[in-house]
Amino acid sequence: MKQLPFLNDAAGHRVAVDPRRPAIIVPVQATAPEEIARQCRAITDTGVVDVIEWRIDPVLASIAEECCAGSRAAAPQEFAEAVLGLAAHVSTAGLPVLITLRTGFEGGSADVSEDVYTEILTTIITGLSESSGLSESSGLSESSGLSGASGPAIPTAGTTWALDVEIDRRGAAELIDMAHDRGLSVVASHHNFARTDSAEVLGATFTRMAAAGADVAKIAMMPGTRADVAELLRATALAEEALAVPVLGISMGQLGRTSRVMGADFGSCATFAQLGESSAPGQIAVADLAGIVDRLYG
Structure with missing residues (x-):
């Protein structure tokens, strides 16, 4: 098993004790600043979590609902600036943060087009890198909370950021390259909430993610049978042996619990x-x- 590449000192020591131990990732899906901060603190306080996954699609869904109530559509920049304005509340947890915009196409709550998806993530990548001191100013509006003409800088320096990119989105490879240029690691992902892809498709998807330059290749499938779970685990094992990048294979639902417990x-x-x-x-x-x-890997 290759280790998750974006652990920091606060998390990495748990994996270092036994390199067979998988990192533990816990999602945050709150939309209010205070609740985001509270949940992140609670995750850190457990002392067992290695990475926070910040699910930003609920934030986008909340903004879209508010705008719809006002009879207007939210612009991609508005979505991105809202996320960037909340980043400080996540970064104070001291753990690495995996930012995930899960679209409705792959089981998330963000109903956005291909172009809007790309524009949102592009703005987030740029804003995070600039707020972390990689450039002089973000050029974003004051409402984003980022360093701009008059807005205060958000305290994200020192935070280890990573980005989830859905590999089937148009422009995924370009987003991966841009994230790398700005110092972010990338988890390429593919989800199927209806069924488990065939062995051939699973293997090809893992390979395609690695070829696109992803730092981690992640696949999550919904099983219909125990054989589906076994197929997902087999495909993960074959990909881990064949590819240079770490892989992550998840079989979802109650039937797939083995992949969450023994996936490593x-x-x-x-x-x-x-x-x-x-x-x-x-x-x-x-x-x-x-x-x-x-108990298994400690």
């Missing part, structure tokens, strides 16, 4: 758990999952 034995570099609300079917409570992981 098949090459998965991380596993997702929940603290409160889950972000995908079959996630296990973080305290329970961490206890199992520590």
Whole structure:
């Protein structure tokens, strides 16, 4: 198993104890600043989580609903600036942050077009890198909370940021290159909430992610049978052996729990758990999952 590449000192020591141990990732899906900060603190306080996944699609959905109530459509820049304005509330947790914009096409709550998806992530990549001191100013409006003509800089310096990019989105490879140019690691992802792809498609998808330059190749499938779970784990193991990048294979739902508990034995570099609300079917409570992981790999 290759280790998740964007761990920081606050998280990396747990994996370093045993390189077979998968990193534990917990999502945050709140939209209000205070609640985002509270949930991030709670995740850090568990002492067992390695990465926070910041799901920004609920933020976008909330903005879209507000704009719709006012009989207007939100612009991509408005979405991105709202996310950037909330970044400080996530970064104070001290853990690496994986920013995920999960579209409705792959089971998320953001109903955005291909072009809007690309524009939002492009603005976020630029804004995060500039707020972290990689450039003089963001050029964004004061409402974003970023360093601009008159807005204060958000305290994101020192935060380890990573970005999820849905590999089937048009322009995914360009987003991956841009994120790398700005110092962000990238998790390429592909989700199927209806079924499990064939073995050939699973292998080809893992390979396509690596070829696009992703730092981690992640696939999540919905199983219909136990054989589907076994197929996903087999494809993950074969990809881990064949590819230079870390891989992550998840079989969702109750049927797929084996992939969340024992996935590292098949090459998965991380596993997702929940603290409160889950972000995908079959996630296990973080305290329970961490206890199992520590007994298996601690």
